[in-house]
Amino acid sequence: MQNQGTIEARLATLESEARWQRDQIEIRQVIASYGPLVDVSDRLERSRILAQLWTEDGIYDIGGVRSCQGRDAIAKVFEERHFGQVPEGVCHVMGLPHVHIEGDTAVALNYTCVMRPDGDDRFYPWRVSANKWEMVRQDGKWLIHRRTNRLMTGDPDARAMLEHIDQMTPDLSPPG
Amino acid sequence: MQNQGTIEARLATLESEARWQRDQIEIRQVIASYGPLVDVSDRLERSRILAQLWTEDGIYDIGGVRSCQGRDAIAKVFEERHFGQVPEGVCHVMGLPHVHIEGDTAVALNYTCVMRPDGDDRFYPWRVSANKWEMVRQDGKWLIHRRTNRLMTGDPDARAMLEHIDQMTPDLSPPG
C-alpha cells in the first residue's frame, strides 16, 4: 500500500504534468485565435484587440514587409493593406504547431497559409510562410513576445529560422 | 505534510483539470475525423456514418449552399455534388481550431480548405471557409449540435460569425 509520502510525491508529479499539458493546450489556443482575430480586423479598433496577443513591448517581424514593436505599432501595421483585404476575403489558415516549453517561456514553429479568393469557386494561397512564436507567461497568461514570419520562397532566413527545430527535438541526434 | 483534506482538494482539482483537458482533445478529434469521413463519402451508406458526428436534431448550415437539419437530411445533402467529387479527388483539410468549453457545451472556430486536383502535379483550394462548431456532450460523447460554415470571400456573415472569438477570448479586452 502507498504511504502518505508517496501520495504527496505522486500528487506533485501529477500537478506538474497537468501544468505542462495545459500550457501545451493554451499556446495552441493563442495561435489558433490569431486567424479569426486577424480576418475580422478591418479597422484599428479590431486590430488593437488582435495586438493584445502580444506583450506590451512585443515584436512582429513580418517577412518581406517589416518589423514593428509594441502593441500600438503592431495594431497599425495592418492598416497598410490588410484592412482593405478583409472585405475582399482573406483567410489565415494555421498549420499544426510544434511547441517547446521551458518554464515561463516557450517557442512554437508552424506554417501559415493566407488564402484569398481567385474568381468563382476558387481561392489561391497568397502568402505561405513559416512562423516562430516566442512566447512568455505573464500573470498566468501566454503572450507573444516575438513573432518572426518568413515567406517559404527558398529564403535562407526562413530555413535558418526553421532549423530551430533541432533545439526543440534534441533527441533527434544526427546518426554516426 | 499534507493532511487528508488537502489531498482530497488536490485530487478533485486534478480530476476536474483532467476532464477539461480530455474535452479539449476529444473536441479536436471530432473535427479531425471530419476530413477522412467526408472524403470517403461517395454514397449514402458512408455519409450516414459521417452524419453520426451530429446530434439527432443537429444542423449543418453550409455557406452558399443551404442549411439542413437532422442526421438523415445531413447525410443526404452530400448526394447533390459531393458523392460525384469523391472519385475525382476532394480533400477537406482542417485548420487549427480554437476551442472554448463551458460544462457540457463547447464552441470551436476553425477554417477548412477543400482542395481539388487541378491537372498534373497541381491542386487548387476550391472552398476556403470558416466554421463555427457548436457542440454538446451527450452520454459522455461530444457531438455537433450545429455547424455553421461560411465562405471566406468577404461575406459579412462570415466575419460576424468569426467575431464570436471575442466571447471565447474575454481577456483580450480592447485597450483604452
Next chain:
Amino acid sequence: MQNQGTIEARLATLESEARWQRDQIEIRQVIASYGPLVDVSDRLERSRILAQLWTEDGIYDIGGVRSCQGRDAIAKVFEERHFGQVPEGVCHVMGLPHVHIEGDTAVALNYTCVMRPDGDDRFYPWRVSANKWEMVRQDGKWLIHRRTNRLMTGDPDARAMLEHIDQMTPDLSPPG
C-alpha cells in the same frame, strides 16, 4: 471522507489518464516536427536527422513515388527531387491529425498540403495527400513505424486507407 484505498484508485486513474493525454500531445508533436525538418532538408546530413523520426526498420511508402525501408533508405529518398526543391521554396503544411492510441502503438490520420511558389505573391498546392502514421513507443519515445502517403486525386487506395477512420471511431456505428 475518502479512505486510503479510494485515494490510491483515484491516483492510479489520474496517472493513466495523464499518460494517455501526454501520448496524444507527443504524437501530434512528431507530426508537427515533420514540416520544419523536411523543409530544411537540402542535403543528406539534414535528411538523416529527419529519418530519425522513424524506427530503425521504419517504412515510408510515398504515393506516386515508391516505398522505402530503413532510416538510411528514407534519408536518401529525398535526394531524388526534394533537395533541389528546398532552395526554390517548398512547404509541408500539416492538417489536424486524428490520433488513436492502443498501449504502445498508435495510428494517426491527417492530410498534408505541400505548397510551392508560383510566381510573384502566389503559391500553389503541389501535392495534397492523405497520411496514415503507424507509430510505436520505443524507450518511452513515439517513432514512426510506417508512414503511408497517398495523393488525393481520387485514388481508390487513398480512400481505402482513409476508411481506417472507422476503426478509430468505433462508436460512429452505421445507423439501422
